[in-house]
């Protein structure tokens with residue numbers, strides 16, 4: 220491979236247009252799409268190097284800006300087992316994205332040398348994208364980066380983020396998990412879902428009807444594909460399908476509904492208590508909501524899904540008398556009432572980790588069955604190999620363990636998957652015969668409030684204990700404690716955002732008024 224001609228090509232086709240440094244953050248690179256071409260080309264190069272470093276294992280590249288507005292785009296790399304790119308390579312990615320066109324050739328040679336990569340060995344990169352209008356252009360840039368290093372690239376077109384994770388794992392596990400194709404993904408989830416329904420479409424207060432807000436993103440398209448293949452096992456109306464004038468995530472989608480605490484645009488008129496679901500632009504987050512008989516909006520967020528799923532799995536494990544450790548992982552954003560409910564009522568051990576999927580996923584792997592969810596709706600369940608073996612063995616004699624096996628098939632263990640999570644929630648509600656009223660009455664959320672504070676340098680704030688305690692600037696935590704002490708059931712924390720140049724404040728207390736006041740007071744301490 221002649222690196223020189225490669226980089227002459229890069230300079231001409233994908234020159235670096237922005238001088239601003241860009242950082243590989245919690246969810247890869249994000250920014251305005253017009254400045255990302257050079258970053259994409261270089262990530263094609265990096266994914267190929269990573270694949271060669273990993274002895275030819277498939278590396279995934281997903282082009283999306285998730286819940287961000289339409290002008291934004293982004294890119295994240297997926298490691299061989301379906302995890303986020305290893306921490307040690309995040310810095311390599313950041314450096315590579317920021318070197319000048321002149322330094323590029325030398326810089327790549329250095330990565331090859333430092334990591335002892337055999338540049339002539341085989342490699343394979345899978346690329347997929349969301350449905351933003353600039354995604355195809357950026358996908359071509361990634362593919363060109365791969366081809367520049369004479370790597371193999373397979374393009375999947377428009378797919379959800381969790382589908383990309385599925386394809387990478389399917390391929391690297393020699394198809395134990397399914398084939399790396401869209402059809403195999405649908406087949407795996409739908410067949411597990413329909414086995415679990417077992418022809419019982421409604422049960423007790425559970426109704427089969429559902430409104431699905433696709434955020435004008437790729438989740439909408441894929442949900443329509445699910446419906447086509449599902450034999451009416453779920454009666455879904457898809458809104459914000461992304462075919463009209465509506466923009467991705469604009470006034471719709473999981474982030475909008477969770478943060479604004481109101482329904483998305485284009486909601487049809489439905490009976491009170493109808494289950495409604497919102498996913499985000501790349502369909503890795505899901506939340507539920509409904510309106511009650513007085514028209515009041517009610518949210519069932521990631522904490523609700525986590526508690527529903529953990530409680531259900533706990534029941535199954537106990538009824539099969541399996542000796543498996545089940546645990547739930549949350550972040551500091553989890554509503555205090557949900558944590559109390561998990562500990563006191565479900566009696567499931569719970570741990571708290573810093574924000575960002577990789578932290579939750581990593582912690583969940585410590586349990587035999589690890590359930591993790593962020594309050595914003597990103598989450599899944601992971602089962603250890605030995606747990607799977609135990610369950611398979613038990614399934615020979617116990618029907619409940621067979622159910623558990625089908626549940627494992629329904630779950631996308633590689634990463635949070637909005638559609639898979641939704642099918643799991645539907646399964647549980649159906650089996651329990653529950654409507655949304657039953658679900659929401661398991662505990663009462665504490666009122667909570669988030670604020671964004673603009674500061675000169677968000678990195679002066681340093682936290683510890685899963686972001687719940689602030690250690691810098693000195694004295695700030697003492698001040699926060701003093702303020703919090705004045706509020707019944709008060710809790711608050713501050714942390715620098717990993718995706719925006721702001722400091723975030725979270726507060727909860729026993730009343731809405733107290734919560735607003737507490738958030739405001741803590742926010743003032745930060746300014």
Ligand code: 16G
Pocket residue numbers: 245246574575576577593595597715716717718719723
């Ligand atoms: C990213 C994270 C998400 C987290 C959010 C927090 C992934 C794939 N995504 O979107 O999990 O909740 O950042 O953003 O890890 P913040 O640091 O700006 O509050």
Ligand code: ZN
Pocket residue numbers: 285286380499500501502503504
């Ligand atoms: Zn997302």
